[in-house]
Amino acid sequence: MPELPEVETVVRGLKGVLPGRRIVEVRLGKTDFIEDPVALGQHLPGLQIASVRRMGKFIVLDLVGANGNAQEFTLLIHLGMTGQIVTCAPAAPIAPHTHAFFALDDGREMRYTDIRRFGQMRILTDAAREKALGKLGIDPLEGSRAEFIKSIGGRRRHVKALLLDQHVMRGMGNIYTDESLFRARIHPKRLGSNLSGDELQKLHKVVQAVLNEAIRLRGSSISDYVDSEGRRGEFQLRHRVYHREGKKCLRCGTTIRRAIVAGRSSYFCPSCQRAPRIRSRGRAIHKKS
């Protein structure tokens, strides 16, 4: 599942081949994951890719007119769960579930493959881009410690829900949230506002360390994630709790457990990550029986 480290790895790969290239042709298969496929097909051909960026889990392609045409567009791509972007020769075999082909002026091709089509593709004007990306929360690698502490520590929500919420923090997904909480020894059901100053600082440090290590290892390949050159990542070998239900905690030997928190499967060590004592906001705690 592409989260911040996987998207960062893909973007770094694309940065080596896309900037300066002009899109000469667009071919589409299934289009239900594209916001406006007609507009995409009309506007993209002829535009030049000025830059490739990552915003949270979004891949952002900044496009400019090639012939002094000042009209600027942005192609926004979200990989969802199973999205892949690769560049290859046009003659390369076509992977199943490949739904978009972008022919480039150097004779190569960028392809979008997505088994489940939970991904998303949108072409936006500059104004619409600000609206779409402006709601995202802080980048966990770029934001200051103070910003991090403010956005987590001031909220009465499960810390897991806060880390996963793209409007609070952009880029974290289920894997890196669970791995970070384990390393910080914080239970996913703790409330942000109940974390101590030390715990918030520790969490901030650990989130950055986990993400940076995962980027160094080119992300986690759980099922089918590959980068823009088709390579798998290796951070899955460093997972300490994610998908390890029933196995022993690598730190203390306790059995790793799974629980639904924030609507997501959450893996944690019940010894290293102590559950909060109070269950939730009690309205009718003392029920007469």
Added chain:
DNA sequence: CTTACGGCCTGGGTGC
């Protein structure tokens, strides 16, 4: 206002 939660989209993997 804030937060919690269920449903929806899709299709590969799993288990009977």
Added chain:
DNA sequence: TGCACCCAGGCCGTAA
């Protein structure tokens, strides 16, 4: 061999 079911991320509607 078939097939019902689970699950994933993001978003939206609803309820408290």
